[in-house]
Each structure stands twice: as C-alpha cells, then as structure tokens.
Amino acid sequence: MASTKQKGSNAWIYWMIGIILAGAILIVVLDRQLGGDEGSSSNGETELSYENQPFIGEESAPVEIVEFGDYLCPHCKTFEESLVPRIKEAFVDTGKAKFYFMNYPVIGQGSERAAQFAEAVYQELGKDTFWEFHKHLFELQPEDASLVDYNKDFFKQALQDVVDDEANIEKVVTAYDEGMKDAVQTDKNMAQSLGVQSTPTTIVNGKVFEGETFADLEKRVEEAMNESE
Template identity: 30%
Template sequence: MSSPQSSPRSKTRPVLIVAGVALAAAVLGLASYQATKPAAPSAAGSSSVAEVSADPAVGAYPELEAYARRDASDALALGRADAPVVLIEYADFKCGYCGKFARETEPELVRKYVEDGTLRIEWRNFPIFGEESEAVARASWAAGRQGRFWEFHRAAYAEGAKEKGFGKERLAALAREAGVPDLGRFAKDGDSAEARAAVKKDQDQGYALGATSTPSFLVNGRPIAGAQPLETFTEAIEAAAEAAGKKAGATP
C-alpha cells in the first residue's frame, strides 16, 4: 500500500466528512492498520491477509455502499451496472501496490466474477503523488472518452511502466499502446477542465471516505486497504454476493 511521503496537498487538504459517512474515515483508517500491522505467525508463516470476515454483516456500511455509481455509460467501470457486488478502487498510476493488484489480482477477479455477472469494478482516480499522478489520471479519463480506459490502465500498470514516468510524450506512447484512435483529441481531453473536474470528483470522494493511501477499496460498502492477496477479495465478494442474494430474496 502506498502513501505520499511529502505531498503538501495530502497534508493541507481537509478531510471531507459528509452526513451519514462520518464513520468512514475511522473505518478506512482501521482497515489500513489491519492491512499493514505485523501479522501473527502461523504454521505456514506470516500472513498479510486483511481481516475480512466471512460474515457479510460484519464490516459493511450501507452509507459506503451508496458510493457505487452503477452508471451503465461509465467508461471507467467493468461489468454489469446491476451486478449484485460492486468493488470500488481508489488508486494512483504511480503506486506500485496498485500495479501489483492490477497485474496479479484484478484479472482473476474479472475472470471469476465480472464475466459471470456477479461483480462490477468501478475505478476512481485518486492521484496522491504529485503532478505526474494528476496528469496520468487525466490521461486515463481521456482514454476512456474514446472507449480505451481499461487498455490504457493495462499499459500504464505494465511491469516497469511507472519507472518510465508519465510525461507528455510517455502518455502519448501509452495512448498509442492502448489503441486510442484520436491522439489529438486524447491530448486535448486530458488537459481539459472537464478532465480536471472528473479527477477532482473522484479524489474528493476518496478523501471524504478517509482514504490516505493507495490502493483503497470498497466491496459493497466494506473497506479493504492495500493490495491484499486474492483470497481477501474473493472472500469479501462472495460474502457480499450472498448477502445481496438474501436481500433480494427477502424483497416482496
């Protein structure tokens, strides 16, 4: 899990606490602690798995579940808008742990849960590492305007990609790799007021929830902090799917 080491923005920006979500900052703070505290040794050695209970009633907050947008036209989302489970990811393209999740865990979640309609993944740009983070966040949004967000996401999180930086020429190269058809429009969109507003909207939501590091996740309102092992996410998703099924069955 990554956090800014000396970002003035992260030190001075007030945390936004909205009505009904005042508990969220403490929740995500606890999740961050559980994700990073020394693990108790086991027979197989130490485990870094977050403490995610299989009981769907534990650790899930309806106020946070409401942060899922479920917008069928959202280019920064994968899966059915009416999927029973929504995983929201707050991430930075300069975050190494976000890249680890993108390369190792997310493809498995897509294969196992998105493809069968159980899961929807909604991306939130949460740049916390300065100007390049902001620039690549806007560029990802611009790629999404031409239907290539996830291809850009894959290219930007490829092994060794972040070490090359995210200057203008590099962003254009990533767009070409992602198959963005109109590079002129891509550059213009990425530098637009609309792009800045879209990134700020995601960023403000992350700060409002108390997120201070990346990646941070919500699974149907259940916070998970850090690039946890696959089993942490599968357990949370399956518990959430079970709870959603029971809720749907109880609805007249």
C-alpha cells in the same frame, strides 16, 4: 476594592479564556469545511457514485468492487498484474460483480497527470479503450518512477501504442489540454470521504475491504451478494 494587581490578574484570565473559546470555535468550523462526516450515512457508510465510471463486467452484476489506485504506485501495478486477473475470473466472469477503477493520485504531479489523461481516454474513446490504456500505463511503470517524465508527450506515445487512429488520439489530447481536473477530483473526494489513505484500496459495495487474503475477498463478495438480495 480590588487592587490594581488583582484587576490585571483577572483581565489576563478573561483574555486567556476568550482565546481558548475562540480556538475551539475555529476547530469546529474548520472540521466542517474540510469534510467532517459530510457524505456519510448515519450508519457510517458512504455512498459512492458509479455514474460515468469505467468498469468491467455485466451491468446487472449485484456487487460493485472498486479499486482506488494511482498509476505511479508500484503496489497498484502489482494489484493490476496479480489480483485483477483473479478478480475478473472469480467475480466478473461469473456475473457476481462489476470491477471499477477510480483515481486516487497521491504520489505527485505525475500521478495527477496520469489520472487526468486516463480520464480523457475514457471520456473520448470509451471504456474498452480506457482499459487497454489503463493496463498499458501500468506496464510502462518503471521500478523507479523518477526515471520517467510523466508528461503529455509520454501519455500520447502510450496511447499511440494502443490506438491507431490519429484523429482519436488528438481528441484525447485536446480533452486533456482542456482539463480533466474535475473528473479526477470527483474520485478523490469519494476516496477521502471513505477514509482511503493509501493505494490500492479496495471497496466492496461501498465499504472499505479490510481483509488480508483473496479468500477474505471471496467471503466479502458472497456477503455483499446476500445483502443485495
């Protein structure tokens, strides 16, 4: 017959094994709830939805280039001012690609508000006005984002700089007040499913672009054109 001491030791071992198993099960469940591989295809690619997203370029262009960006991100401002004109000249104006901007606000509450207000501009006034406002928001970005209170009054004034019609401005403000969280969350979900961790991140035909130079991007776009044929 086992001693009382042995019984207590065995019970402790069974108890620890139970805790370890329960922990393993919990990790699996949490991984599934937080996304895991959900949304990814079997070859590791993720399907982006371009529906109702602002773009420049011809609808028939064979390649989709996406920037995931944040209006408070200084690197995104540099991307907007230095690289977007080159992307437009090399790929958009030549009919090779469409260029999209999708939101990935990561810096803070101001980023989230900016993304939502820009979405409201797009939804209410269309893509042409959106791109004007988009560019102007980056122009207004200070060297120190903490110096600006990115609130509704700030965005309204920014919109007044590019839109004359007060009725249209109020339409945007009303849409913003009613909520654009779902539209922004859609963009964030796609970014996260692709593994985007920083801004700006460039996507070419559904794949994260990992090159380092503009020549690398040109090569990737040519490859994407061939893939789409």
